[in-house]
Amino acid sequence: MRMKKNHYIFLVILNLIIVSCDPPHSIDIINNSNSDLKVKFKLDTSLSYNEYSSFENSNSDSLISNIKPKDTLNLFFGIGTWSDNEIRRNIKCLKSLEFENEELKTIYKTKNKIFELYRTNREKGLGWKTLIEIKIN
Numbered sequence: 001m002r003m004k005k006n007h008y009i010f011l012v013i014l015n016l017i018i019v020s021c022d023p024p025h026s027i028d029i030i031n032n033s034n035s036d037l038k039v040k041f042k043l044d045t046s047l048s049y050n051e052y053s054s055f056e057n058s059n060s061d062s063l064i065s066n067i068k069p070k071d072t073l074n075l076f077f078g079i080g081t082w083s084d085n086e087i088r089r090n091i092k093c094l095k096s097l098e099f100e101n102e103e104l105k106t107i108y109k110t111k112n113k114i115f116e117l118y119r120t121n122r123e124k125g126l127g128w129k130t131l132i133e134i135k136i137n
Contacts, residue, residue, distance in 0.1 A: 023079065023080075023081065023128055023130045024076065024078065024079055024130065025076075025077055025078070025079065025080050025081055025082055025086075025130040025131065026074055026075055026076045026077060026130070026131060026132075027074075027075045027077070027118075027131075027132045027133075027134070028072050028073070028074050028075075028131060028132070028133045028134070029065075029067065029072065029073040029075075029099075029134045029136065030071075030072045030133065030134065030135045030136065031067040031068065031069055031070065031071055031072070031073075031101075031136055032070065032135050032136060032137045033069060033101050033103065033136060033137055034069050035069060035101045035102040035103065036066055036067065036068060036069065036101060036102075037066070037067040037069075037099060037100070037101045037136055038064065038065075038066050038067075038098070038099070038100045038101070039064070039065045039066075039067060039073060039097075039098070039099055040062055040063070040064045040096075040097070040098040040100075041058075041062060041063040041064075041094055041097055042061065042062050042094060042095040042096040042097070042098070043058070043060075043061055043062055043063065043093060043094065043095065044092070044093055044094060044095050045060065045061050047092075047093060050093040051077060051090060051093050052075075052093055052094070055075060077090065080130075081128045081129055081130055082118070082122050082123070082129045082130065082131070082132055083129070084119065087115055087118045087119060087122070087132075088111075088115060090118075091111050091114045091115055091118065092111070094111070094114055096108060096109050096110075096114075097114050097117070099136055101136070117134065118132050121133055121134045121135075
């Protein structure tokens with residue numbers, strides 16, 4: 001009887017893993033500095049659809065967020081993983097990306113540099129990569 005129960009539990013767990021193949025994926029920007037951080041995603045307005053335009057702080061040409069010290073901005077992009085192709089599809093919506101606090105201002109002006117930033121800060125390890133985490137010190 002115990003063998004059947006273990007076999008049943010194994011099948012249930014295996015089924016859950018197979019069925020849940022599309023995990024949620026997001027971008028977290030963490031402000032580790034001691035001052036407010038302004039993040040500006042400059043949007044490509046020539047596109048008919050832009051993934052970034054659905055967020056609360058977006059307007060026609062940019063998404064701007066102010067992050068308090070030691071706080072995090074979380075941008076949720078539905079289900080999927082951050083494969084290289086998914087990153088390229090996401091940054092296709094951007095013209096530039098800016099980070100500014102009282103000590104620094106960094107502007108990523110090209111899609112190649114934004115791709116490099118996202119890819120470098122993509123989750124490490126084996127398996128699905130569902131998080132891009134950018135830490136600003």
